[in-house]
Amino acid sequence: MIADPWQRQRLLDAFPFLHATPEEFRADVFDHVALVRLPVGQLICHDGAQCTQLPLVLTGTGRVYKLGENGREITLYRVHPGESCVVTTSCILSGRAFPAFAVCESAVEAVVVRPHEVRRWMASSEQWREYIFGLIASRLQEVFGVLDAVLFQRLDQRLIAYLLGQLETASGRGIHMTHQALAVELGSSREVISRVLKGLESQGLLRTTRGLIELLDIPALELRAREG
Amino acid sequence: MIADPWQRQRLLDAFPFLHATPEEFRADVFDHVALVRLPVGQLICHDGAQCTQLPLVLTGTGRVYKLGENGREITLYRVHPGESCVVTTSCILSGRAFPAFAVCESAVEAVVVRPHEVRRWMASSEQWREYIFGLIASRLQEVFGVLDAVLFQRLDQRLIAYLLGQLETASGRGIHMTHQALAVELGSSREVISRVLKGLESQGLLRTTRGLIELLDIPALELRAREG
DNA sequence: CGTCGCTTCGTGACAAAGTCACTGAATCGC
DNA sequence: GCGATTCAGTGACTTTGTCACGAAGCGACG
16 A cells, blocks of 8 residues: 555556546555665566566566576566566466566666456556556567577577667666676577677777777678678 | 357367356357467468467467577467467457467368457456467467577487477377478477487487387486486 | 469578587685 | 776587488379
8 A cells, every 4th residue: 555645656657558547446456566676686576486576666677587507597577667567467367377587787776566456457457568568469469479589590690689679778888797797688608698799899889998998880780780 | 259059069169167157148259259260371470460360279270489580499288179379368358469479280261350359258257268368378488488498408408398298199009290390399400400300319219200209218318318 | 274473491501509538727725 | 106906718529500412191083
């Protein structure tokens, strides 16, 4: 239950769809959710676990990933403020085990909803259903996209595309990431990432130093990400 | 609209959850669905398409797969009688494009539901919601499983596991499939499947002839599917 | 029966990617 | 400055995908 008007406002701001809901629904929400704070690195869900709560993220981000028995891993998607892990939703509503891992990538503030309320709101609120289905569909597309990339795209192109994508978030044209972190994003291994980066560096397309990758010839990189 | 009592009964039999729904809901269903027959090989949905109807399969099976630009493909899952393609559902409810292909693997009889009804029933029927969410969760798990297999498992083990799985469906211990068909199931290429099969054959674990694979030493195959 | 055409499978050479076992280099805390 | 830790480079090897062939099996049809 969230009583503090300030916290209530934060919740409304993070989840815009709530503005469109009836007054009673919002009251219902405030009554039946709890605010939690999770530290960086906190494991939210592990492979095969039963989900008991649905977290709606207010601040911070969660990372959902698959882990192979050889220790390799791949990031499937991230859960940003205003979103929730809908795989959890579907597990809750169907009673199935969660098929991946989820951790806090940064400190996370979230409101947690119990399965009973998740189901109840599915019946009572049009807006809640729209919200949940929108998330499910976009997650599905992300996961399908990952599968497509892993199966059908060359690693150098995927790597370049990822780096170019990161550039928009970053400042300047340097990306602060280790090779290991890149491997985890793309589901590859550190050695292979190093090899590919070295190849690109020898062509003058970028420059690497410990923990930093500088993109030098962005047009050429964009070209290479598209074709061969 | 389905008037024929015989067809109505078939629909109820194929979708057991309907038995638990109120009389009026079933009447509503009969009023708002249409029966369609699709031939083998009929393309139901292509990558990037907007879904306009939700098909609920009565007989036959559909196959949902991803296609790479190099022509390689991988089967994600099948839609059997009593099921529907929930990726379509989520696309309908969110207005997104379908991220894969779907074809009729055999002749398919299905009832099609329009988006408006899909949404309406989500609001009105507890059983419909349960049904849809159960399907979504199981599809998600299947797709996550495929991703896991592709990324983290060796092809020989995946192939053996698939063959052993097919054996349960088949008669005797022979599996009638071409190498190309196996490649499509596992997201590999024919040459590689041939190579792996040849390796297994040279170890006396199975025997291959044109279009047929006979498993000879099933315990040894089961062992190898698990470890190295 | 023989021939044509299609499907299926085999093969060898190569490229891309993952694995393993190391080594060396940069950085941080003290 | 020094040791521990993290990060990156390397080479040998295996697995998998790609390409360009060609051979073998099988059906259709005169």
